[in-house]
Amino acid sequence: MKRVLVAYGSTRGGTARLAAMIGEALTEAGLTAVVMPARDVMDLADVDAVIVAGALYANRWHRDARRFVRRHSSPLRALPVWLVSSGPLDDSATRGVIAPTRQVAKLIERVGARGHQTFGGSLATDARGFPASAMARTRAGDWSDVDHVRRWVATIAQQLVAAESR
Numbered sequence: 001m002k003r004v005l006v007a008y009g010s011t012r013g014g015t016a017r018l019a020a021m022i023g024e025a026l027t028e029a030g031l032t033a034v035v036m037p038a039r040d041v042m043d044l045a046d047v048d049a050v051i052v053a054g055a056l057y058a059n060r061w062h063r064d065a066r067r068f069v070r071r072h073s074s075p076l077r078a079l080p081v082w083l084v085s086s087g088p089l090d091d092s093a094t095r096g097v098i099a100p101t102r103q104v105a106k107l108i109e110r111v112g113a114r115g116h117q118t119f120g121g122s123l124a125t126d127a128r129g130f131p132a133s134a135m136a137r138t139r140a141g142d143w144s145d146v147d148h149v150r151r152w153v154a155t156i157a158q159q160l161v162a163a164e165s166r
């Protein structure tokens with residue numbers, strides 16, 4: 001069975017939850033999912049595909065996600081890879097396709113990623129730190145959408161399973 005690593009960079013837990021959602025959807029699709037913080041991944045041995053999810057803060061992809069891609073770029077180039085960004089605090093990610101930020105686009109190119117997906121983010125009403133606390137006054141909420149995640153994971157699972165049967 002194909003093993004898919006879901007490595008994530010998250011500051012306030014939203015992207016960690018999204019990564020867990022992706023992991024569950026992969027399992028439902030018949031794949032083996034290993035979900036872990038990007039900074040804890042030592043190597044990519046025994047991994048058949050990788051999804052890297054990073055939170056967006058002021059258009060910058062989470063540092064752990066960036067570092068992960070740079071550190072492992074050589075094995076990543078040889079694997080099917082998808083990058084995930086999280087996420088707008090509105091329904092824009094479910095309404096249409098959101099292009100990767102410039103920084104993420106460069107990393108996509110660097111490892112020859114097969115695709116990129118933006119999912120809705122989340123922000124707690126009691127988020128701490130500036131400017132998050134100020135933003136939370138008007139934009140708090142959870143915009144992650146499990147059906148959106150499942151639909152996207154199904155397209156990936158299809159590609160991986162098709163490759164296996166060839």
Ligand SMILES: Cc1cc2nc3c(=O)[nH]c(=O)nc-3n(C[C@H](O)[C@H](O)[C@H](O)COP(=O)(O)O)c2cc1C
Nearest residue numbers: 010011012013014015055058059086087088121122
């Ligand atoms: C200060 C701040 C800046 C943010 N900037 C962006 C952004 O540029 N683009 C975006 O899509 N979401 C942005 N967001 C929303 C976050 O990406 C969203 O809250 C995400 O779920 C955070 O992930 P985390 O909980 O894993 O840290 C921002 C949120 C905060 C608090």
